[in-house]
Amino acid sequence: MAGDLILVVNAGSSSIKIALFGTGEVPVASGAVTEIGGVSRLKVGAEERDCAAPDHDAALALLLDAFAAAGFPLSRFHAAGHRIVHGGRDLTASVRVSDAVEAQIAACIPLAPLHNPHNLSGIRAVRRLLPDLPQVAVFDTAFHATNPEVALRYALPAAEEAKGIRRYGFHGISYQSLTARLPGLLGAMPERVLAFHLGNGASLCAIRGGRSVATTMGYSPLDGLTMGTRTGAIDGNAVLRLAGDHGIEGAARILNRESGLLALGNASDMRALHAAGTDAARFAIVHFCYWAVRHAGSMIAAMGGLDCVAFTGGIGENDATVRTAIAEGLGFMGVALDPAGNAANARRIDAGGLPVVIVPAAEEAEIAAEVRTRLDGAGA
Numbered sequence: 180m181a182g183d184l185i186l187v188v189n190a191g192s193s194s195i196k197i198a199l200f201g202t203g204e205v206p207v208a209s210g211a212v213t214e215i216g217g218v219s220r221l222k223v224g225a226e227e228r229d230c231a232a233p234d235h236d237a238a239l240a241l242l243l244d245a246f247a248a249a250g251f252p253l254s255r256f257h258a259a260g261h262r263i264v265h266g267g268r269d270l271t272a273s274v275r276v277s278d279a280v281e282a283q284i285a286a287c288i289p290l291a292p293l294h295n296p297h298n299l300s301g302i303r304a305v306r307r308l309l310p311d312l313p314q315v316a317v318f319d320t321a322f323h324a325t326n327p328e329v330a331l332r333y334a335l336p337a338a339e340e341a342k343g344i345r346r347y348g349f350h351g352i353s354y355q356s357l358t359a360r361l362p363g364l365l366g367a368m369p370e371r372v373l374a375f376h377l378g379n380g381a382s383l384c385a386i387r388g389g390r391s392v393a394t395t396m397g398y399s400p401l402d403g404l405t406m407g408t409r410t411g412a413i414d415g416n417a418v419l420r421l422a423g424d425h426g427i428e429g430a431a432r433i434l435n436r437e438s439g440l441l442a443l444g445n446a447s448d449m450r451a452l453h454a455a456g457t458d459a460a461r462f463a464i465v466h467f468c469y470w471a472v473r474h475a476g477s478m479i480a481a482m483g484g485l486d487c488v489a490f491t492g493g494i495g496e497n498d499a500t501v502r503t504a505i506a507e508g509l510g511f512m513g514v515a516l517d518p519a520g521n522a523a524n525a526r527r528i529d530a531g532g533l534p535v536v537i538v539p540a541a542e543e544a545e546i547a548a549e550v551r552t553r554l555d556g557a558g559a
Contacts, residue, residue: 182257185547186312188239189262190301192293193217195238199251200547208251212238224249235300236307243308258313259305260550262352262542263298265291266318267343273321273549276302276314284316290343290398315550322351325390330481333398346402348394350376354384356545357491357538364526364536369487373478375471376540377501378492379407379447383471385478393481395474401434404474405467407447410438412470440467449494449501468501472508485512488535496537497524506535 184207189196194213198206210223212232219232223245232238243253261276267287274280281302288295305314323346331346333339353376362368372386381404385393395403395412405411413434421430441447444455444463452460479485488509494501499521506516515530529535 182255184255184257185550186256186259187543187546188259188301188305190235190297192297195235195301197242198543200544204541204544206543208246208249210242210245212241235304239304239308253309256312258315258550258554260315260317260546261298261301262546263316264294264319266320270318271321271324273315273317273553275553276316280316313554315553317352317546317549319349319351320347322355323348323391323394326392330393344398346397349396349400350382352542352545353491353540354391356541357489358386358389360538365534371482371484371486372489373475373485374489375495376492377495381406383474383478385482387482393478405470406439408436408439408441410434449498468504471505475509488514489538491538491540496539
């Protein structure tokens, strides 16, 4: 199918978000349908209204109709790209979707039961509505496939490891985008980059020579830093205790939805914690920053030093107070911020020594770029 626009799809359990990209990093159109299967809501540009969307197919059809009305007919679509949370051991790079690839994504459902089924719904909805449109799957785990085996393997019996219980890491599309854009900010790619993706989900990545060599998330997005509603790192026997007290489903609910900043400070949003000003809220912020610094030490060790610090994600891009606390904790590594630049959320915020930068998240644009690379670059 000829065309000049890339359709980027992010399908969740009860929502589907799409964006159209030309050759730039800013989408030319975007929209979403939420509460699929219930009282659905369509939003495209300034338009927002209730709609009837019993399933993902219906939701996508509504969005495509709205795009066509806005001047973006299907004839302009070149290909579609999908964010897929988990690619497992084998899907370690973006790939054109085929029946075999779709089966591999489905085989990863036990590794990401809350995400991969819905990601597949997006692929299937596009195929049913636009059967001739090429599709590319872009994996959130793929960027970390360059981690050495010693970083990926848990010290578990081989039979358990063979089930896929190993570290994978997440936020890979974000880190890949950050890595691609750093040379434009600094003139060259630093050898050893400590990258902070800080939002409701939070992680760190050690990037050496442009490749991930370590990251804080593991088998699932639960591990590592304190997050909005997730515990971050926790002793396995403590998890067993929770499962014994509350059952497996109850423990999963506590660990993933009732912990983190919410448990410590009574709010999962960092802005709400700053506004609250309570002792509990202040402690939650301190806890978040303390564990970010502590895990940062591990990432620095994994890449043998530090040449640059980069912040991305909602908190990383917008919270000067959190960045200040983290920089102070890493002062022993030569990290120092320019107060004015930091307060203004400038692109470069260091005091003139070791580079510290803010890289606005552009995951959708990175997916679109990957689509063009995989299709046009391969001559498809």
